[in-house]
Each structure stands twice: as structure tokens, then as C-alpha cells.
Amino acid sequence: MPFPFFGDDKSTIARLLATLPQTGRVEWIGLRPKRREPLLSVPEATAETDRRLVGDHAAIKAGGKRQITLFQHEHLATVAGFLGLPAPIDPARLRRNLAISGLNLLALKNRRVRIGNEVILEITGECHPCSRMEEELGPGGYNAMRGHGGLTARIVQGGLIRVGDAVRVAEAEA
Template sequence: MNIKDLLKSFPRTGRVVWIGLRPERRGPVAEVEQVLASVEEGLLGDHYAGRRDSPASGKRHVTLIQAEHLPAIGSYLGRDTVNPAELRRNLVVSGLNLLTLKDTRFRIGKAVLEYTGECHPCTKMEATLGPGGYNAVRGHGGITARVVEGGEIRLGDTVEVLVDGVY
């Protein structure tokens, strides 16, 4: 098997285990059970939605992080885990290595997203998580994606990689 084939081989689908929206800039993250993803606006209800001057106007419609990384980040901080709301990501996904989504499109619920890059921590992590918070998240911050086909995303939805346009 060559590397091209290996890059298209995934052991299983992922699953959405948490959804968060940031209704106001710097405001608390609202945990929700479902969200509507829009090609034009990103995630409806998120403060980035629809702003032309914001990251949602292009590469950052949606931020995703792996559930498996939450205990790792916590361990660097001397905790068991971290609350996803502290990291200010939109979706927490379990069971799928998000970095393997590079150069792909993937379906979550009714929406189709496209990988746009890694989601690096911001300086707020130091204030939110305490001393060393920024470095605790480095390498574990997840990914960013744009919405290419709108639709509803719900807790429990699968994350399926579109290989050559289909799964």
C-alpha cells in the first residue's frame, strides 16, 4: 500500500461529543445540543457568524478539538482534564485524529466542512487556564474548518471523511 492510499484509510468515524457557541466576544461559551452551519455565516449563534471582517468570513467558520486531547492538556496543568468551554472551540470530536483531515472535506451531521488549518492557542489561554496554559494547549489546539455545505450539526453526529468526494 502506498502513502496516498494510507492517507485515505481511517480506522473509524468520529463522533461529536460537545458543541459550544460564543455568543459574545470574550463572553462565556454556551454549551448547546445542536447548531446550524451556514456556508455564508459559519455557525449561527456564534459571535463570528456573518462578520465579513472576522475569521468566520473564510478559514475559521468552525473550530474543532479532539476529546482525547482534553486530558492531555489537563495533565500539563496538573489537572485530570479541562472543560472544552475553557478552550473556546466549537466542536469536540472523539474517535478520529483531526490532524488526519488535512486536505480533506468531511461530513458532520448534515453539514460538510473543509479542513483549513490548525487551531493554535491564543494568549487568552494563559489567563483562562493559569500559568503555562498557552504552552499546555500548543500542539493540542485542534483544527479550523470552513462550511462548504450547510446543515444541522447535533451531539452524537458522526464525523465521516469524504474520500474523493464520497464516503
């Protein structure tokens, strides 16, 4: 009899993918007021349904799959280690909106998550690094960020996001 998690049954994998009992936490929030300007670190931000975070230059028009970006807070030390920088690095240098801890973000791909009591995001894909990482982090910054760039999301239901808010799979609430 095969071990239950490694059986030949494809439904076992589907069950494992659907199981994510952990709850994460918002550790940091950043807003990009204008293109190529430094990010502002804020204690809270308002997410507009199907648009953006208020005060962030990205996704001003409704629609789109990249209205908000998230990254794994635990990866700040990893990226710093790849570059020989003191860990952890400042989250603003990664040019994303939310730093989330305690939850494997890649496990959220193609799912909906609730942040705090109001906001629901639909995770739409990976947020791959761009050449700006060389400017921000120095030589090798782009490659240090590969696999650690985070995720993009659409804001399905807006509301207030605060540092310290819980992050959990929305389907798990049903």
C-alpha cells in the same frame, strides 16, 4: 521485499494518507455569543453555509477559512495533565466550537468531512492556541495547548449539527 507499509513507493504514503476508515463523534458543541464572553454549551447548532454557526460571533461575513473550530476531545485529559488540573477539563475553556472523539483530527487536514447527515466542512488548517489560554487555563496554558489546539474549517454545506452525530471523511462516501 519491503514491508508493504514501509516500501520505497511514494504512492504507498499517498494511499495511507487517503485511508481513514474510522468514524468520529461530536461530543460537545460550544457557541461564543460575543467576543471574550463565556461559551455556551448547546446540544445542537445550525451551521450556515460559508459563514458560521448560528449564535457564534465569529465569521459573520461570508468567506474565510476559520468559520468553525474543532478540537480533539481526547486531548482534554492531556492538556489537564500538563497543567496538573483534574481531568478532563471543561471543553468550553478551550474556546472552540466542536469537540470530536474517535478520529485523529490532524489526519483530516486539507480534507472534507461530513457531520451527521447534512453538514460538510472543509478543514483549512490548524487552530493554534492564543494568549487567552493563559487566562482560561492558568500559567502554562498556552504551552499546554501547543499541538492540541485543533483545526479550523470552512462550512461548505450547512445544516444541523447535534451532539452524538457521526464525523467521517466526505470523500470516503463517493
